[in-house]
Amino acid sequence: MKIITKYATLLCFMSSAMLSFGQSFEETEDFDDASHFETSAAAPVGWTSTGNKALKRTYINSDYGFAAASGSYCLLTYLDASSTFSNEVITTKAYSLKGGKKCFVSFALYAYSSNPNQVNVRIAGMTVKAGTSQDPSTHTIEVGTMTAAAHNWDTITLEFTPEADGDYYFSFIPYSGNTLGLNGYFGLDDVTIMGTAPGGTDPDPEPEPGTDPEPEIEIGEPDPDNEANAYDLPYIESFDNENNNYDGKSYVPVGWLSTGTMPFVTAQLAGVEAVTGTYYAIADDVNYERDERLYTPFFVLNAGTTYNIAFYVYMPGKSAPAQLDFTVGTQQDYEFHAVMKSISGYYKGWTKTQLTFTPKLTGPYCFSFFIGNSPVGAGVVAIDDFSITTDGLSLRPTASFGVDAVTDVYDSSVVTTPKYSVGIINTSKYASEYLWEVPGATPETSTERNPRFTFPQTGTYTITLTTSNSVGEKTTSRDVAVSVMTTAHEDYPLWTYNCQEDRIMQSSSELPVFNTGDQYDYVTGPNYYYRSFAQRVNVPGNMAVTIKSLTWSMQYLHIKQDTHNADYACPLNIVIYGEKDGRPDLNNVFGRAESTVSEVLGSMGFEIRQSKAFTFPTPITAVGPFYIAFELDDRFPITCNDPNLVRNYYAFAPLRHATNWSSLFCRPNRAPEGTDIATDGSWVAVDLLDRSLAGLGLYMAVWGDIAIEDRSSVALTTDGEIMYAAMFDGDTLIVSGTTAGQSVTVYDLAGHALLTAPATELSTTIDAATLAHGIYIVACGEQATKVAK
Numbered sequence: 098m099k100i101i102t103k104y105a106t107l108l109c110f111m112s113s114a115m116l117s118f119g120q121s122f123e124e125t126e127d128f129d130d131a132s133h134f135e136t137s138a139a140a141p142v143g144w145t146s147t148g149n150k151a152l153k154r155t156y157i158n159s160d161y162g163f164a165a166a167s168g169s170y171c172l173l174t175y176l177d178a179s180s181t182f183s184n185e186v187i188t189t190k191a192y193s194l195k196g197g198k199k200c201f202v203s204f205a206l207y208a209y210s211s212n213p214n215q216v217n218v219r220i221a222g223m224t225v226k227a228g229t230s231q232d233p234s235t236h237t238i239e240v241g242t243m244t245a246a247a248h249n250w251d252t253i254t255l256e257f258t259p260e261a262d263g264d265y266y267f268s269f270i271p272y273s274g275n276t277l278g279l280n281g282y283f284g285l286d287d288v289t290i291m292g293t294a295p296g297g298t299d300p301d302p303e304p305e306p307g308t309d310p311e312p313e314i315e316i317g318e319p320d321p322d323n324e325a326n327a328y329d330l331p332y333i334e335s336f337d338n339e340n341n342n343y344d345g346k347s348y349v350p351v352g353w354l355s356t357g358t359m360p361f362v363t364a365q366l367a368g369v370e371a372v373t374g375t376y377y378a379i380a381d382d383v384n385y386e387r388d389e390r391l392y393t394p395f396f397v398l399n400a401g402t403t404y405n406i407a408f409y410v411y412m413p414g415k416s417a418p419a420q421l422d423f424t425v426g427t428q429q430d431y432e433f434h435a436v437m438k439s440i441s442g443y444y445k446g447w448t449k450t451q452l453t454f455t456p457k458l459t460g461p462y463c464f465s466f467f468i469g470n471s472p473v474g475a476g477v478v479a480i481d482d483f484s485i486t487t488d489g490l491s492l493r494p495t496a497s498f499g500v501d502a503v504t505d506v507y508d509s510s511v512v513t514t515p516k517y518s519v520g521i522i523n524t525s526k527y528a529s530e531y532l533w534e535v536p537g538a539t540p541e542t543s544t545e546r547n548p549r550f551t552f553p554q555t556g557t558y559t560i561t562l563t564t565s566n567s568v569g570e571k572t573t574s575r576d577v578a579v580s581v582m583t584t585a586h587e588d589y590p591l592w593t594y595n596c597q598e599d600r601i602m603q604s605s606s607e608l609p610v611f612n613t614g615d616q617y618d619y620v621t622g623p624n625y626y627y628r629s630f631a632q633r634v635n636v637p638g639n640m641a642v643t644i645k646s647l648t649w650s651m652q653y654l655h656i657k658q659d660t661h662n663a664d665y666a667c668p669l670n671i672v673i674y675g676e677k678d679g680r681p682d683l684n685n686v687f688g689r690a691e692s693t694v695s696e697v698l699g700s701m702g703f704e705i706r707q708s709k710a711f712t713f714p715t716p717i718t719a720v721g722p723f724y725i726a727f728e729l730d731d732r733f734p735i736t737c738n739d740p741n742l743v744r745n746y747y748a749f750a751p752l753r754h755a756t757n758w759s760s761l762f763c764r765p766n767r768a769p770e771g772t773d774i775a776t777d778g779s780w781v782a783v784d785l786l787d788r789s790l791a792g793l794g795l796y797m798a799v800w801g802d803i804a805i806e807d808r809s810s811v812a813l814t815t816d817g818e819i820m821y822a823a824m825f826d827g828d829t830l831i832v833s834g835t836t837a838g839q840s841v842t843v844y845d846l847a848g849h850a851l852l853t854a855p856a857t858e859l860s861t862t863i864d865a866a867t868l869a870h871g872i873y874i875v876a877c878g879e880q881a882t883k884v885a886k
Contacts, residue, residue, distance in 0.1 A: 120296065124192070125289040128154055129168035129574055140172065140187060145231065148185030150174045152271070152285055156576075157597070158509050164597050164755075166205035166250040166286035167497075169576040173207075173284040174271075182283075186233045187269040192290050196261035200292035201341050202240055203254040204269070207284035222283070224270040227257055233268035240267070241345035250286065251375075252338040255345045262295040291341065317435075319427045319460020327395040327461050328352060330404075331486030334393075336363045337374030339495075349378060352394030354429045359383045361391040361466075366477065367606030370753075370789050372409045372447050373526075377481035380468055382415060387471045389478075392429040395461040396485060398454075406452045406464070408483040413612065414443040415476035422467040425454060429463055439470075445612030446787055447481065494528035494564040496571040499598050499756030503635050506590035506798050509597060510555075510578035514805055517637035517827040518549035518866060519579075521560065522756035525571075528564035535560050549828055549866050552579045582640065585804040591642070593632055593797045598755035601796055605652050605704070608748050609790060611769070619653070619748035621795060623735050626765050626786060631674065631681050631726035632795040633760040638721040638827050639806045642799065644673065646712040647725065649797040650750035655702050656694075657742050660734065664745055665695040668730040673717050674780075677885055679870040680762055681724040681780040688717030694733065698747060706750060716801065724762065724780075725799070750796045759784040760794035819859060823875040823884040828866035830884075835861040835877050844874040 126133070126141055133141040139153035140146040146153060155173035157165045165171045172187060194200055208222040228236030241255035259265055267290070271283055334340065334350060342350040348362035355361040361378045371377050380389040398404060412419040420441040426434030438452060456462060464485075468478050501520040502511045513519050523531060523546050533543040535558055538550040552558060561574040577597070594601065602608060609620040618624040636642055656664045669692055675685030690713050697711055737744035754760060759782045768774040769786050784790040812822035812833035821834035832841050835856035841863060843852040854863045856877055865886065872885050 120294045121292070122294060123289060123291040125287060127168050127287050128170045128172055129576070141190075143190030145188045146172060146186075149183060150176065150185050152185065152187055152283070161282060162596070162601070163207065164599070166207070166252075168574055169597065171207075171284045171286035173282055175282055182271050185271055187285060188231050188233050189267045189288065189290070191231070191264035191266055192292065193294050194259045194263065194265050195293045195295045196259050196263070198258065198293040200257045200259065200290065201254055202257055202267055203252065203287070203289040203291070203338070203341055205250045205252050205286040207250050207282060207286070222272060223253070224272065225255055226268045226270065227259075227265050228268070229263055229265060231266050233270070236266070236268045252287070253345060254338050254341045254343045256351075317427065317458070319458055319462060321460060323395045323428070323461035324397055326352065327397045330396055331484070331490040332396065333482065333484040335371070335374045335482050336376045336378055337371070339374075349391065354392040355389075356392075357387075357389030358385070360389055361480070366479065367604070369411065369479070370609070372481040372789070377411075377479050380478045382476045384473060386473065387475065388469045389467075390431060390469065391466045391480065393464045393483065395463045397461050398456045398459070400456055400459045402487055403453050403455045404485055404487050406454060406485050407449060409447045409449050409481045410440060410444055411447050411479040411481070412440070412442070412444040413476055416474035417472040418442045419468060419471040419475035419478050421478060422470060423450070423452070424465045424467060425462060426465065427460070427462060431465070431467070434465055447789055493568045494566050494571050495526045496528070496562050496564045496573040497524045498522060498560070498562055498573075499524060499754060500577060500595060501635060501756050501758060502595070504592045504595050505580055506592045508578065508580070509592070509595070510580040511595070512580050512582065512591060512636070513552060514582050514637045514639055515553060516551070516829065517639060518551045520547065520549050522758060523547050523562070524755065524757050525562070525564045527566060529566040530564070532563040533560070552581055555579060555581045582803065582805055585802065587802045588645070588800060589803045591634065591636065591799045593634060593760060593794055594752050595755070600753045602751050602753065608652055609751065609793065611787065615744075617744055617746040619746060620783060620790060620793065621749040621751050621761070622653070622747045623729050623733065626767050626769065627763040628729040628731065628733070628766070629726060629764040630783070631724040631762045631780065632797055633676075633722060633724050633762065634799055635722050635760070638825065641718055641720045641804045641806055642723070643716045643718045643802040643804075644713060644799055645716045645801045646710060647671075647797060647799060648708060648710045649795060650706055651698065651709050651747065652706050652750050653704055653746060653748045654698050655704070655743060655746050657737060657745055659739070659742060664733060665693065665700055667694050667733040668692070669694045669697045670728045671697065671711065672726040672728055673719050674724040674726060675719065676722040676724065678872070680782070681726060683778075683780075687719040687723060688715070690714060690717075694729075697727070720806065725797070752794050752796045754792040754794055757792040759791055821877070821880040821882060823882050825865065825884065825886045828864065830863040830865040830875070832856075832861045832863065832875055832877060833859070834880070835859065839878045841875065841877045843868070844876065846872055846874070
């Protein structure tokens, strides 16, 4: 197994400083910048894309059912059932590389698989070769080959060491094996080349593999020979190639070591979301004695310095609970390790562990996860987000974001109004500063973490985010189509799904289930914790929607045969709530439709995805962000005492928002152990019950007539007199009944002054974008009023 040395690690962090042996560089082509393409060219200038099914630059919209890996474009092609790849190849431009120095080729790959329910090990359907000309037929250096992954973008990183200084080209050759036997798309995105340019003399060449003698030392004494293989701190491993340390050959990151009869691999279990990203390290269940151990890379630690270590474990157990020993040592060998902490029990959700370690001697150390003391039948064990750092250290930032808005079903554009600002949710990590650039919007720039922008007219806006910290910076851009509504529209469809960034959970195995021991406790259906749940529809605050019908997808509907007729007749009501304090407002009901299980969900059970629709007997008009609640009667049984019968259950099809903000809410009648969730009938976001549900929503469309409310800036009494009042219109606070020369002040409920602005005659308008959702007191002169945002 190849280990990244301390020199290659510098490349992973994209240092732009001049090294004595040349300059390290990183260059990414994400296919989003139109200036990189000539008119109707399939590939960027300097690149080629050829073949019968050639991949070409494609704008990804709702027709595809998935978003680009980043931005709005990728290279894409389509295979129908009768076609396979034969002569297709994408060839990059030339990159000048130094001989003998490692280079990394990273790319995102989307491939259709005939079996979306399989455990998705980090593999993909592409062969990558290298050569010294742009003619791919002359490329004889095979960088790596992978088989196809399923229904997801997968980031692959391969290692390449050129023999001599020179210009090198890389060719990407897709192939369609038995996993691409059905209709589907094949895409390439975010191609990154990291390497060292020629020039200078290497003062400290890397040693040849195997030249270091095998050390023989006692436990507790660091081996200086391992320093060459050490990673820099701070370090975090999410198993999503964040460190560009997958070589396409090992099932764990480079520098890690997995041993045992059924060793840890980087994968994803069906139905178990990662803490962050997509993947994590998994040791599968076995029916014999356990001996699996996963070693971290080496880290050079200083004597007397305290290091903070954290990781998440998932150990749901099976016939017995698992035991995980976390150890520290001086070799990737169990004889040189001592146990720091033993974790035993049933961990049916991701559980975070935090430790500190203060070495007595300076030198390279590594850690390990050992499950050899677990009994047979202890089930799967998974690890995610391992990190080690100390005070004052920062990781290089990432850059990502999501748009918090409803979209048009037909063209997937974000729906807003001229006066209403759209929230952009920052999902970047490790950054301390943010720069947003949105030409044509108001404002055009922002340094807020989660800014809001107003769009004056319908069109496509480019949102660019640059994050930075003391280590470096990262930039990402995405084109966002925006529909600005200024007039009424009939039969207009609004989507809770943003196809440019959200992910639909495609298979039944992905449906989230609460860890209650009941496999039918689906989060998007009636379960042990609640029978009522609601989907937030984030329409602008000055938009009125007359809701005529709903459409959504469902995965399951099962009603027990022995109580079939009574359970189908059980009340299932659909209630439309307004919003208060960021959740459904029980005191603001726009309307309800009293119905039954059979009328809403159907009277035939099914276990495959189906589309469902409900037409309101009388259309309901709702204003601003509102909630569509499905409230099931308590008489509907969800438990079953007969072992020969399966309990009642159903499940709506979910999606995962890129914003990582949940739009699914519930009214718990029970609280999960370890939480302080209220069970008094209040609505809460579903991720408060389980943090792994962050970003969860229902895949749903609302069909109705929309109108833009003409909200006057001056409030009048029933007699036509001007009155003192305050209201929010999006992020704008409008205060009526003010007098010029006074000041308007906004306080929180604790009496702290948050905003102050000079009053104008009759009505005062204040930019309140910095205020979070909540209750505020607005005062002017001797008058004051309470207002909710």
